Amino acid sequence: MPKNDTFNGQVMKMNARHRQDNIVRHLRRNGTSTIAELAREAGASRRTVLRDISALRDAGFVIHSESGRGGGLQLDPQSVQTTARLSxxxxxxxxxxxxxxxxxxxxxxxxxxxxxxxxxxxxxxxxxxxxxxxxxxxxxxxxxxxxxDISDLGEIDPALLPAFEAAFLERRHLAFEYRDAKGVITQRSIEPQAMLILPPLWYLVAWDPARDGFRHFRMDRISGPNCVKDTHFRRRHVTFDDTVRPLHDAPR
Amino acid sequence: MPKNDTFNGQVMKMNARHRQDNIVRHLRRNGTSTIAELAREAGASRRTVLRDISALRDAGFVIHSESGRGGGLQLDPQSVQTTARLSxxxxxxxxxxxxxxxxxxxxxxxxxxxxxxxxxxxxxxxxxxxxxxxxxxxxxxxxxxxxxDISDLGEIDPALLPAFEAAFLERRHLAFEYRDAKGVITQRSIEPQAMLILPPLWYLVAWDPARDGFRHFRMDRISGPNCVKDTHFRRRHVTFDDTVRPLHDAPR
DNA sequence: TAAAAAGGTGCCAAAAAATGACACCTTTAA
DNA sequence: TTAAAGGTGTCATTTTTTGGCACCTTTTTA
Structure with a gap:
């Protein structure tokens, strides 16, 4: 078997990297899989797949494995994220x-x-x-x-990103303390929907269930964000018309 | 000579890729360099360096070369950027x-x-x-x-991106035809300031000199955009307070 | 004008890396 | 107890990379 693959019409060599990509993809799709399956899929030997698995583990992928009948490999989806988890x-x-x-x-x-x-x-x-x-x-x-202006971007506290990201990803409520322009502090528990970037400031656009409407939060005025576990929300179909009026798409 | 290099404290194998990186770095630093120098620097043979140069050229790097006494290689710094120009x-x-x-x-x-x-x-x-x-x-x-929802993103016409990008990049006025929610068509000539992404819709946030204020345009309602040459504008320090009121950072 | 110094190509053997085959080990469920 | 799963070590084979060499062109300089 020629160890090639086609991509966009042009043939390209099948190398270790490509094979490992395929393994990750396959594991992600199928959830669990055995080495024999992966070997067949990749058109490589069992030994090579094992080497690839080892390499992937070195690279930070967490791959659970279970010995014995009915066992197999399982890719921890969290680990793919933490490999290089960038917001x-x-x-x-x-x-x-x-x-x-x-x-x-x-x-x-x-x-x-x-x-x-x-x-x-x-x-x-x-x-x-x-x-x-x-x-x-x-x-x-x-x-x-x-x-x-780069210097202004530093105001966003990196510490608040993980919770923010988790809330976005897992569609969970995000609770935090917000200090508005007048210095008034309120407790919020909202559903993150979008992000607005107006350099140099960043805003979180979210649905506020308590107020039954969309609200905009300046990122640097959010503190102590917490991803509220066990509280899923449905994604709202955010259109411009849903948000506050003067952002309505008809410019006046 | 062991073909290793240290990076971040840990020793790592010196492979073709790393060597090519070093060549690019060296050329960028020193401006001009000969193959013999590069070979010495990389701890590789002249032939190998030549192969690397060839690979780099394939990869889109523009490397000028001059034969003869006093000749050498020179990396075109522009080429590194234009290799893949993404908006x-x-x-x-x-x-x-x-x-x-x-x-x-x-x-x-x-x-x-x-x-x-x-x-x-x-x-x-x-x-x-x-x-x-x-x-x-x-x-x-x-x-x-x-x-x-990806299917909705297709509405943005790729054809309008080049003009849009040029206007952003070179800070020139952007002229286009805009059809608002009521179907009314107006001619605009604006200064692009930011981009608002509220999936699945994209909006252009711009200063409209004719109306002396910020306006928001839905990307899919813009047609025939044209980057107006010879008309520079200063970047406005867009803060939330500058834009229309209900996006004010104090949520109500 | 000849020689030296530079880039560039083709070819082949040597070196290095990746792969496959195989034996063998442990764990687990049937 | 056996079969099906993961895992390791070793070694020969295959593939890729590298180095060496011969030889070419271009350009400067002695």
């Missing part, structure tokens, strides 16, 4: 940071991007980091760079 | 697309992400695309995925 905010900050570095010479990573990169560096093996850097090097992100 | 919208769409692909099995790339990927695929060799995929695989983008 949207971090991705943005990362790109911006890289762009600014390129523009300004050799600034160190700072603020949000720092937490993002640190996560990646911890979670990924060294050669992955090189890939990331190389990828970012190729990506042209100047579009954002001139629009954004 | 913000494209990066977003790309991430969303990949996330949805992961969730839904094997959807073909569609809509916005298509233009993004097409650019990359043209600019990058096949193995870079794999890197990109792998990178995106590692990247956690589920945050957006469950929030977005």
């Amino acid at each position: 949207v905010a971090e991705v943005f900050a990362l790109l911006i940071s890289v762009a600014s570095m390129r523009a300004a010479g050799n600034l160190p990573f700072s603020g949000l991007a720092d937490t993002g990169l640190a996560k990646i560096e911890k979670a990924l093996p060294a050669d992955k980091i090189r890939d990331l850097r190389q990828f970012l090097d190729c990506l042209y992100v100047g579009t954002l760079a001139p629009q954004v | 913000v919208a494209e990066v977003f769409a790309l991430l969303i697309s990949v996330a949805s692909m992961r969730a839904a099995g094997n959807l073909p790339f569609s809509g916005l992400a298509d233009t993004g990927l097409a650019k990359i695929e043209k600019a990058l060799p096949a193995d870079k695309i794999r890197d990109l995929r792998q990178f995106l695989d590692c990247l956690y983008v589920g945050t957006l995925a469950p929030q977005v």
Whole structure:
């Protein structure tokens, strides 16, 4: 069997990396799978698949395994996330940071991007980091760079991201303390729906069940966010018309 | 000589990729360099460095070379950026697309992400695309995925992106025709300031000089956008308070 | 004008890395 | 007790990468 695969018409070599990708994909789809199955799927030997599994584990993927009849491999979906768990905010900050570095010479990573990169560096093996850097090097992100004053982005507290992210992902209520423009502090428990980025400020657009309407929260005025477990919510079909009036799509 | 290098304290194997990275870095630092120098630097043979140079060129790096005494290699710094020029919208769409692909099995790339990927695929060799995929695989983008109905995103016309992007990037006025909710059509010439993403709809937040205020435009209701040349504008410090009232940061 | 210094290509053997086959171990459910 | 599962070690084979060499062109300089 030729160890090739086709992608978009063009043939490309099937290498270890590709095979490992397929294994992850297969495990994600099927939930649980045996090594024999994976080997058949990949067109490789059992030994090679075992080596790949080992490599994936080294790379931070948590793959549960059960011996014995009826056993098999199972990919912990959480682990894929923690491999390089980046929030949207971090991705943005990362790109911006890289762009600014390129523009300004050799600034160190700072603020949000720092937490993002640190996560990646911890979670990924060294050669992955090189890939990331190389990828970012190729990506042209100047579009954002001139629009954004980096120094202002640092105001967003990285500590609030995990809870925020979990709430978004798992559709759970997010509870936090909010200090409004007048300094008044309120307790909120809301359903995150969207994110609004108006450089240099970030806003969380959320449904507030207690007030039965959409509300906008400035990220840097949120404190002590907590993802409320066991409280799922349905996604609301957020359209412009649903939100407060003056954002209505008909400009006046 | 052992072909190893240290990074982050841990020793790691020196492979082709790393070597090529070093070559790019060295060329970027030193401006110009000869193959012999690079070979010495990398601890590899002249032939291998030549192969690496060839690979880098395939990858889209523009490396000028001059034969003869006093000649050498020179990396065109522009080439590194234009290798894959992605707009913000494209990066977003790309991430969303990949996330949805992961969730839904094997959807073909569609809509916005298509233009993004097409650019990359043209600019990058096949193995870079794999890197990109792998990178995106590692990247956690589920945050957006469950929030977005992909089928609705297709409404954004990819054709309007270039003008939009140019206007953003070069800070020029953007002229277009806008059809509001009531079907009324107006001609606009505005200064793009931010982008609002409320899945599944995208909005352009812009300063409208004619109306002396911020306006919000639904992307799919914009037609025939044109980047107006020779008309620069200053970036406005957009804060929430600057925009229409009910988006004021104090939730009520 | 010749020589030296630079980039570039083709070819082949050597070195290194990845793979497959196989034997053998442990665990677990039937 | 047996079959089905994961896991490890070893070794030969296959594939890929690398180095060495011959030889080419271009350009400067002695």
